[in-house]
Amino acid sequence: MQSALLNRARGAAFKATRPNGCSRSVVVVRATAEAPVVERKERKLGPLERGGTLSGDQAAGKDAGDKARAMATGVTAAATILQIVDGRFVDDRWIGGRWDLNQFKNAAGEVDWDKVIDAEVARRKLLEDYPIPSINEDPVNFDTSEIPWWAWVKRFHLPEAEKLNGRAAMMGYVLALFVDSLTGAGLLEQQESFLGKLALHICVFAILLVRSSADLDKYKGLIDEATFYDKQWNATWDGVKRPSEAESQ
Template identity: 55%
Template sequence: MFQDSRWVGGTWDLKQFQKDGVTHWDSVIDAEVRRRKWLEDNPESSSNEEPVLFDTSIIPWWAWMKRFHLPEAELLNGRAAMVGFFMAYFVDSLTGVGLVDQMGNFFCKTLLFVAVAGVLLIRKNEDIETLKKLVEESTFYDKQWQASWQDENSSSSKDS
């Protein structure tokens, strides 16, 4: 059974997470993450004798944003800035069009769009594999459809 002195009556005792009279939400999130990891590794059946009453909605939305979304946004913004700088330098070297003049050039705007789309779609290396699987899955049914017509056409040509 999960054991933590701050887990009382099926929920987190928020008074035990207070520092200077204010609840330290990052500590609550850390404790809940550890509890869920423990439950993944040690599944236990639920019972009415000891129900889980904790609801993640008691943690304010801004605590979740600060904890999980802002670091991801910083990572994406940093990558976008690096890719953008490289693309501007690359286009300048390739075409001789300076950074300011690139804003009015269709080719440069297209490269900017491709760079931003790439940063948004490929956040981690695993995303490349996910996109490959998505492409395979999207073409799978088309391949099946084509194969069904090929079988029908080949059997009708044999009958003739």
């Protein structure tokens, strides 16, 4: 029961509601899911959680996310509300068909690109769930290319690279121990041999290709798609002799 409630809470990242007593066509979407309330026993915070001698935002670390800052300060970030009113996307930060970057600046006066990405993702998700017509009077002038490349790298590529690097290291170490137990060749000997280098590259590329179990379904779909027309062609000859079979007889 508890796991079902947790899955339901995780899947409610975008929950649509309609305000009571509202005559206009209004769709309100909460862009962040509310965390489920789970009773936990109080325990003493570790040094990393306490932030050492620091306090407040500084205790969360450099370039900390909303979750880390909430743990350090005890203040949870407010959920973002996006709306579609009378067939148009409405948000206080959406001005002239683009995000007003001045409203995304942090305490240092710099644009928090993570919040811009979150807002754009929420906007596109809202329009995907509730499509609206495109009109010349309300153009979309915002382009994701305006977001610096380093913001994309820090937000998506670095965490993914760190995860894949850790998986490759763990799998490589386990396989090296397995080879060592079978052949007696140590880690250094395996690194210097051709077969050892080949096995290392196979391990790394295999992890890059299969990052999760969902990738297996993706590759299976690609294989089915690649052989789809061949299956259709063979199906057209069911019950019919092919010219090549007639010649062989």
